[in-house]
Amino acid sequence: xxxxxxxxxxxxxxxxxxxxxxxxxxxxxxxxxxxxxxxxxxxxxxxxxxxxxxxxxxxxxxxxxxxxxxxxxxxxxxxxxxxxxxxxxxxxxxxxxxxxxxxxxxxxxxxxxxxxxxxxxxxxxxxxxxxxxxxxxxxxxxxxxxxxxxxxxxxxxxxxxxxxxxxxxxxxxxxxxxxxxxxxxxxxxxxxxxxxxxxxxxxxxxxxxxxxxxxxxxxxxxxxxxxxxxxxxxxxxxxxxxxxxxxxxxxxxxxxxxxxxxxxxxxxxxxxxxxxxxxxxxxxxxxxxxxxxxxxxxxxxxxxxxxxxxxxxxxxxxxxxxxxxxxxxxxxxxxxxxxxxxxxxxxxxxxxxxxxxxxxxxxxxxxxxxxxxxxxx
Amino acid sequence: xxxxxxxxxxxxxxxxxxxxxxxxxxxxxxxxxxxxxxxxxxxxxxxxxxxxxxxxxxxxxxxxxxxxxxxxxxxxxxxxxxxxxxxxxxxxxxxxxxxxxxxxxxxxxxxxxxxxxxxxxxxxxxxxxxxxxxxxxxxxxxxxxxxxxxxxxxxxxxxxxxxxxxxxxxxxxxxxxxxxxxxxxxxxxxxxxxxxxxxxxxxxxxxxxxxxxxxxxxxxxxxxxxxxxxxxxxxxxxxxxxxxxxxxxxxxxxxxxxxxxxxxxxxxxxxxxxxxxxxxxxxxxxxxxxxxxxxxxxxxxxxxxxxxxxxxxxxxxxxxxxxxxxxxxxxxxxxxxxxxxxxxxxxxxxxxxxxxxxxxxxxxxxxxxxxxxxxxxxxxxxxxxxxxxxxxxxxxxxxxx
Numbered sequence: 101x102x103x104x105x106x107x108x109x110x111x112x113x114x115x116x117x118x119x120x121x122x123x124x125x126x127x128x129x130x131x132x133x134x135x136x137x138x139x140x141x142x143x144x145x146x147x148x149x150x151x152x153x154x155x156x157x158x159x160x161x162x163x164x165x166x167x168x169x170x171x172x173x174x175x176x177x178x179x180x181x182x183x184x185x186x187x188x189x190x191x192x193x194x195x196x197x198x199x200x201x202x203x204x205x206x207x208x209x210x211x212x213x214x215x216x217x218x219x220x221x222x223x224x225x226x227x228x229x230x231x232x233x234x235x236x237x238x239x240x241x242x243x244x245x246x247x248x249x250x251x252x253x254x255x256x257x258x259x260x261x262x263x264x265x266x267x268x269x270x271x272x273x274x275x276x277x278x279x280x281x282x283x284x285x286x287x288x289x290x291x292x293x294x295x296x297x298x299x300x301x302x303x304x305x306x307x308x309x310x311x312x313x314x315x316x317x318x319x320x321x322x323x324x325x326x327x328x329x330x331x332x333x334x335x336x337x338x339x340x341x342x343x344x345x346x347x348x349x350x351x352x353x354x355x356x357x358x359x360x361x362x363x364x365x366x367x368x369x370x371x372x373x374x375x376x377x378x379x380x381x382x383x384x385x386x387x388x389x390x391x392x393x394x395x396x397x398x399x400x401x402x403x404x405x406x407x408x409x410x411x412x413x414x415x416x417x418x419x420x421x422x423x424x425x426x427x428x429x430x431x432x433x434x435x436x437x438x439x440x441x442x443x444x445x446x447x448x449x450x451x452x453x454x455x456x457x458x459x460x461x462x463x464x465x466x467x468x469x470x471x472x473x474x475x476x477x
Numbered sequence: 478x479x480x481x482x483x484x485x486x487x488x489x490x491x492x493x494x495x496x497x498x499x500x501x502x503x504x505x506x507x508x509x510x511x512x513x514x515x516x517x518x519x520x521x522x523x524x525x526x527x528x529x530x531x532x533x534x535x536x537x538x539x540x541x542x543x544x545x546x547x548x549x550x551x552x553x554x555x556x557x558x559x560x561x562x563x564x565x566x567x568x569x570x571x572x573x574x575x576x577x578x579x580x581x582x583x584x585x586x587x588x589x590x591x592x593x594x595x596x597x598x599x600x601x602x603x604x605x606x607x608x609x610x611x612x613x614x615x616x617x618x619x620x621x622x623x624x625x626x627x628x629x630x631x632x633x634x635x636x637x638x639x640x641x642x643x644x645x646x647x648x649x650x651x652x653x654x655x656x657x658x659x660x661x662x663x664x665x666x667x668x669x670x671x672x673x674x675x676x677x678x679x680x681x682x683x684x685x686x687x688x689x690x691x692x693x694x695x696x697x698x699x700x701x702x703x704x705x706x707x708x709x710x711x712x713x714x715x716x717x718x719x720x721x722x723x724x725x726x727x728x729x730x731x732x733x734x735x736x737x738x739x740x741x742x743x744x745x746x747x748x749x750x751x752x753x754x755x756x757x758x759x760x761x762x763x764x765x766x767x768x769x770x771x772x773x774x775x776x777x778x779x780x781x782x783x784x785x786x787x788x789x790x791x792x793x794x795x796x797x798x799x800x801x802x803x804x805x806x807x808x809x810x811x812x813x814x815x816x817x818x819x820x821x822x823x824x825x826x827x828x829x830x831x832x833x834x835x836x837x838x839x840x841x842x843x844x845x846x847x848x849x850x851x852x853x854x855x856x857x858x859x860x861x862x863x864x865x866x867x868x869x870x871x872x873x874x875x876x877x878x
Binding site (some may be wrong): 138186225227228229230231232235236251254255273276296298299300301302308366367368372375377378405424430434437440441442443444449451452457459460463465466468469 | 610611613614615616618638640683684685686687688711749750751752753759760761762765809810813816817820821822823824825826838839848849851852855856859861863864865868869
């Protein structure tokens with residue numbers, strides 16, 4: 101047993117933390133949030149140069165990391181600073197699927213992604229699929245040498261900025277079946293692809309992606325026909341590690357801000373943190389922080405394990421982070437009082453990141469039921 | 478013990494239902510359903526006030542001699558329940574339910590004759606100047622000063638108020654100000670009525686975390702207020718402030734809001750699909766909904782028990798604090814369920830919806846801005862005496878040695 105980070109990961113964490121502390125303060129981020137694109141290309145390029153994206157891919161894929169703990173180190177720091185740039189969608193999801201499944205010509209894209217010159221999105225969820233990964237209705241029909249895609253993809257994060265969108269579609273079987281789902285690498289300018297974008301409450305942008313007779317060559321397929329589900333589930337597991345680590349970083353910021361505030365804000369002639377009612381609540385948050393940190397380690401440390409071990413740890417962690425995250429976000433706001441309700445205060449953004457993280461890749465209830473199902477299976 | 482309404486109470490309920498069916502404009506109820514009325518404009522709210530006023534129901538809490546309906550607590554509860562079920566806007570409380578009872582009890586004849594009819598006619602929009610940046614839970618530490626000029630005709634007010642809800646619409650503000658610095662904090666506070674158009678007043682909006690501009694900072698620089706605008710006696714404002722805070726408490730539990738919110742959650746969970754079935758059949762989600770519904774049923778009865786006592790003439794004290802704590806916990810839990818129910822569609826930012834154009838946002842369930850509402854309603858356990866302050870009141874009252 102060893103709970104220390106490797107030297108390389110420790111260095112990455114230090115570099116990233118320093119960079120974000122200096123370059124990604126509240127004012128900078130509030131400007132990014134108010135911008136039309138909802139992201140900063142300058143920050144993107146600088147973080148790519150620091151190796152943030154490369155750390156999310158294995159050596160064979162052209163990166164220098166790609167394991168669970170590489171992902172968790174990077175995303176905890178992004179979460180701590182409340183970063184809204186779509187590293188999860190471009191690198192872990194879109195880029196990850198291309199790296200996992202792509203043929204020689206397709207994986208060439210990974211180099212551009214690592215260099216920071218290519219944006220990606222993963223269009224998978226649909227209006228009626230909620231968090232179920234196999235409820236794909238979007239259809240892929242072979243038409244001569246081509247494939248025609250038709251369907252509606254819901255809340256696709258980073259779809260507007262993406263140069264390529266990885267789209268899931270069903271070639272056979274019924275919604276709710278694992279078999280029959282394929283993935284396609286679709287260039288953003290493909291005819292029949294419509295992207296209706298909007299801002300997200302916690303920053304960044306997403307879109308409804310409409311596929312209306314999108315015609316692709318068969319070479320656009322990623323991996324084998326109808327066999328993408330296993331890869332999708334594994335990638336979403338990696339994305340869940342990223343999401344949970346991001347939430348952990350944000351929770352750490354929330355508890356630090358709250359602790360500082362309790363020690364400085366005075367009412368009734370003394371710091372409010374000296375009131376036992378608040379001091380004990382703060383202690384509870386710190387206890388839950390330790391639970392959350394361990395849960396993220398469990399998920400990251402089992403990302404390379406067999407499917408059942410991996411997924412059971414992912415669901416356990418997502419469930420715990422949903423609960424602990426809500427507690428930390430709500431209690432941090434409550435103990436601050438009115439100031440935390442204002443948009444310009446750091447905690448407001450951080451609390452939104454924490455809570456809205458529970459709406460990606462399955463919320464705390466979804467993963468409780470999934471954990472039970474995996475346990476009895 | 479009888480849990481059913483009397484014949485008179487049922488007749489009253491039917492009268493309220495008929496009124497709401499006939500007089501509540503559809504565009505207003507449409508705005509209230511979905512977003513709790515957050516996107517009602519000033520005109521919308523004033524229009525509803527005028528409709529209620531014409532019916533004689535604008536101020537159910539006022540005695541008849543001031544032009545009120547003088548309903549008892551059960552009648553008021555019935556109205557609130559029906560109004561919530563019909564998605565009726567709430568009346569804006571600052572004048573009708575907060576200032577008016579203070580004027581009626583402590584104000585002069587002239588003040589009542591002048592200000593009360595103006596409230597009913599919609600001539601004035603009142604807001605509340607209580608909290609300050611340094612005086613939140615510890616309200617009595619407020620620092621905004623009012624010093625009488627040499628001629629004795631005016632108070633000169635300097636300082637800053639904050640969290641002034643809907644101050645952007647107001648032309649009048651009632652304020653707690655410090656008129657004596659040399660005595661115990663609570664004994665140097667006075668209650669002033671201030672015209673917002675007086676030179677030296679500046680209103681700055683505070684944007685909340687969900688993007689809404691519903692609260693403000695109000696700054697006072699050498700603002701001259703005629704001495705006639707002092708309510709009651711100088712340095713006795715704290716008594717009036719406490720009276721105001723404990724007087725209007727029948728709706729503190731927010732039962733109507735919670736009931737309407739729970740109905741929305743159930744509607745969403747019946748149409749949202751999860752694992753091939755409506756979400757309402759998902760055991761974990763269904764258990765959460767049932768749990769809060771069970772709590773709400775009990776709290777609704779607690780609420781009725783307490784307001785019946787108030788109707789019999791005994792004023793609610795510590796019970797009001799209990800209702801506020803439990804009521805906000807339940808409302809916030811319902812907001813959390815609505816957010817959960819919407820799934821990934823809770824993520825889009827509904828700022829456009831708040832500004833009145835919802836066109837660009839995907840919302841297949843017709844859920845409205847549920848996540849924004851969840852964040853906005855974190856305020857419920859903070860304002861009007863935070864839940865920690867309420868618990869302190871309960872403990873101090875019940876465990877006094």
